[in-house]
Amino acid sequence: MEILTWTYILVGLSFAIYIGIAIWTRAGSTKEFYVAGGGVSPLANGMATAADWMSAASFISMAGIISFSGYDGSVYLMGWTGGYVLLALLLAPYLRKFGKFTVPDFVGDRYYSNKARVVAVVCALFISFTYVAGQMRGVGIVFSRYLEVDINTGVIIGMCIVFFYAVLGGMKGITYTQVAQYCVLIFAYMVPAIFVSMQLTGNPIPQLGLGGTVADGTPLLDKLDGVLTELGFAAYTSGRKEMVDMLAITLALMVGTAGLPHVIVRFFTVPRVKDARLSAGYALVFIAILYTTAPAVAAFGIYNAIDTVAEKPVDNLPEWVGNWQKTNLIVVEDKNGDGIVQYVADKKTNELTIDKDIMVLANPEIAQLPNWVVGLVAAGAMAAALSTAAGLLLVISTSVSRDLFRTFRPEMSEKKELRIARIAAGGAVVLAGYFGVNPPGFVAEVVAFAFGLAAASFFPVIIMGIFSSRINKEGAITGMVSGLVFTMAYIIYFKFISPEMNNAGHWWFGISPEGIGSLGMLLNFVVCYVVSKATPAPPQHVQDMIEEIRIPRGAGGAVEH
Template identity: 65%
Template sequence: MDVQAWTWIFVGSSFALYIAIAFWSRARSTGEFYVAGKHVSPIANGMATAADWMSAASFIGMAGLISFLGADGAVYLMGWTGGYVLLALLLAPYLRKFGKYTVPDFVGERYYSQTARLVAVVCAIFISFTYVAGQMRGVGIVFSRFLEVDITLGVIIGMGVVFTYAVLGGMKGITYTQVAQYCVLIFAYMVPAIFLSLMIAGNPLPQLGFGGANEAGLWVLDRLDGLQHELGFSSYTEYDWSMINIACITGALMLGTAGLPHVIIRFYTVRRVRDARISAGWALLFIAVLYTSAPAIAVFARTNLLENVPGQSYANAPTWVSAWEDSGLIAWRDHDGNGAIHYTDGSAFKGKPSYEAHPDGRPMRGEHGQRLVKNDDVDGVNELYIDRDIMVLANPEIAGLPPWVIALVAAGGLAAALSTAAGLLLVVSSAVSHDLLKGTIAPQISERGELRAARIAAAFAVIMAGVLGIYPPDYVAAVVAFAFGLAASSFFPVIVMGIFSKRFNREGAIVGMTCGLLFTTAYIVWFKFISPETNNADHWFLGISPEGIGIIGMLLNFITGIGVSMLTSPPPDDVKKLVESIRIPGEG
């Protein structure tokens, strides 16, 4: 059987499984729709959280990104796992004790203010939509590359599946499908990783394999550093970026992780405070399986790439090169006209490839059969453009693994994208039906009315997400930094202060959130959209890139919030009592 047949089998049967689970776990009340009736076991919640958290970016994108960044890629590894320690120690148990359904709920009650609640609603919706756009695009890429269906059709199929289980099942349906999706995605991630590790280092555990030796008896990492130098790249195992920038990006990703509403909301679904604590541990353990394999995959992929492609003539290059060229994710421009692929540091041309085509739509090809690109030239001699996103998806092909492994990776990528999309859509729907409708506009709404509103909001959010996936705005990648910066500079400080300080009040929260948000937004918008040509270390504030600026926004939020709280009157007594009660697991 070929790859495509295997892919249809894996994708089809995993989709059928998700829908079956959705029917089995339909939500019948708002409590079930928002927080799965608070009856999820800690291990199941850990798995669901892991699937919720690990998105198309973690599954498809991260290892590829690391393989191009080398040591600097560790900011993602530490940033996206370290946040769980903060979540477990500073947020999860207390928010579970609070027990209401959403993050804006907590902000609204703790700061006795509808304004604060509305600011939180806007942040939650913005962060979630930013993220969802990326997931749907991931779905589209997998469908177009492996099933050769149109991206639009791929996104519509994905939407249909998410629609079924998110709208029917709410949090309950999402939780149990996420458990299944975790199993699918981790299996799909580990199988090729184990194969690669065996091939390159002769060790079945990738975590150990990339510290092992290759067939020639050389350390895998030393061999890679050697290849990097030969081709004119910097060392793989040493940092290139400035220390302050690495620390700030890591910190912003950690704090952003801890402030993401779709992750926080998962800790409302368990029965007790102690279950919330332990499910954070399970979640990180399940996440760590993938996150400790990713750097190994990055090293194997980079080694494979550097050993097999540079110096080859285009005609003799491995077949995956032209396959991904057809998907628009690889391009080769023969600067020196010798027919061989010269790969070194620097860009091959300006921007992402835009291919030349004949008037009838057929691609225009050069003398070696390569697709021609019309992008402007840049200085430098590098001839190869490789989209970082393809490394994980192309890995099984690069390593020559059997077709079913390649198909498995496609199903895993879809599981990662769909599970995250569903979690995000639930945040949007509960923000609309619970916080806007029930909390602000129509407090008298009946339980059934609210449940119907939640379903309509979820349906609407799915359609919006699909549209964003079909017509992806150019700035998707740019706004991901935004989602984390925003979560770090808005939610994290006010939630932490809301728990650990009885003096922090409404005025402090509103001023703090606003200052943190405005500063972070302004900085990112300036460097990403208004003045992108100055987006480099010479112009950055203290040498901190837009990806890491959330840290400064967060500090600003803390400082202005505490200052304003000190100058205004303390919170009312019932709020102080609320704070006391969320600090104690039992009683009260």
């Protein structure tokens, strides 16, 4: 069968499963809508968290980024997994014990202030919107590349699917759909990786294949280092970034991960505190399967690309090069007219430009795998994008219905709140779709924002709210605002106002805008602490609450208002 037929079958089948699950698990109450009734098993929640967390960027782009940055790409691998240790040890169990539905809920109650709650809602909305626009775009790209429909039609189809199951099923529907989506995406990621690893190194496990040897007996990574340095690039296994920037980016990504509202909220869905701990462990296992495979895919991809294309005659390139040239993801340009493709570091004489996304997307074709594998990768990329989009939409709708409406209209009936939550989810889908069709030019730039903001705003006040009973609302609000303003100002300055200054020479302490969230976080901690010391301690009932959340016993289901 043709690739296109396979893609239609596999993507269609996966969509049918998601919709079936959504109908089967519709939410009937706000509790089911927000936290799936608090009855999800730790294993299922771990899987759902993994799907929620791994976005189109993780699935499609991450391996390619590592292909072209080698060792420097480690910041993403460590940053986006190490955050789960923080989440499991410092946040998840206590927030589960606290037992409400959202992050702003915690901030508002712990700091006995609606002002603090509103600041938290604004952060949550901003982070989620930034993220969701990128996912919708990812959906559109997959549609246009694999199903050969217009990119805008692709976004609209994706919107309808997400709308259907997020609005209908709420968290309950999303959770079980995400379990299915995880299975689809991990299978789609692993199958080509295993085949390529076999072909290149003879080892079926990509994690080991990365340390394996190629046909002539030299280790793959040594060979890659040699080839790249010969072409004028930096060696694959050595870094180009300054060490201080590596540290700052890794920290910002870790702390940002732990502070992302759509990830945190997943730990409200399990029945007990000990389930929250265990669930974080399962989540990381499921994430680690992809994240330890990605560096292998990265190295195999760049090795294969150079091996099959560089120094080869222009009119006799492998078939996949031709296929992907149509999408402009790979560009061959015989500048000096010698009929041979030169791939070198010098931009002026380089004749081969490879887009980072190709490393995952074209993987099955490079390895000459059967057509169904190509269709599978398309279904996997869709699963990754849709699951993340749905999780984010839920945070947006919850923020609006619960954190805004409920706070200012506590007498509202549950039925009405549920209706507002659904309308908000619908509105968010439409808005996200709009950004998917008309992407603001700065989508890629604002991702640094989302992590920086989560790191500089939520993380410190949640941690301090749990581990110190002395921190009060004055401290929390000034801390959040100063962390936020500082981080935003730094990113806006270097990304939008003076992009020409965006280099190590002008950065503070050599820290790039990607890593500035870690400084913002420190600032938040310091301001929060100092201001709290100078103002009165929190009231007794808040101090009692802190004592209470530190002890697992008595968690019960998520508390109704």
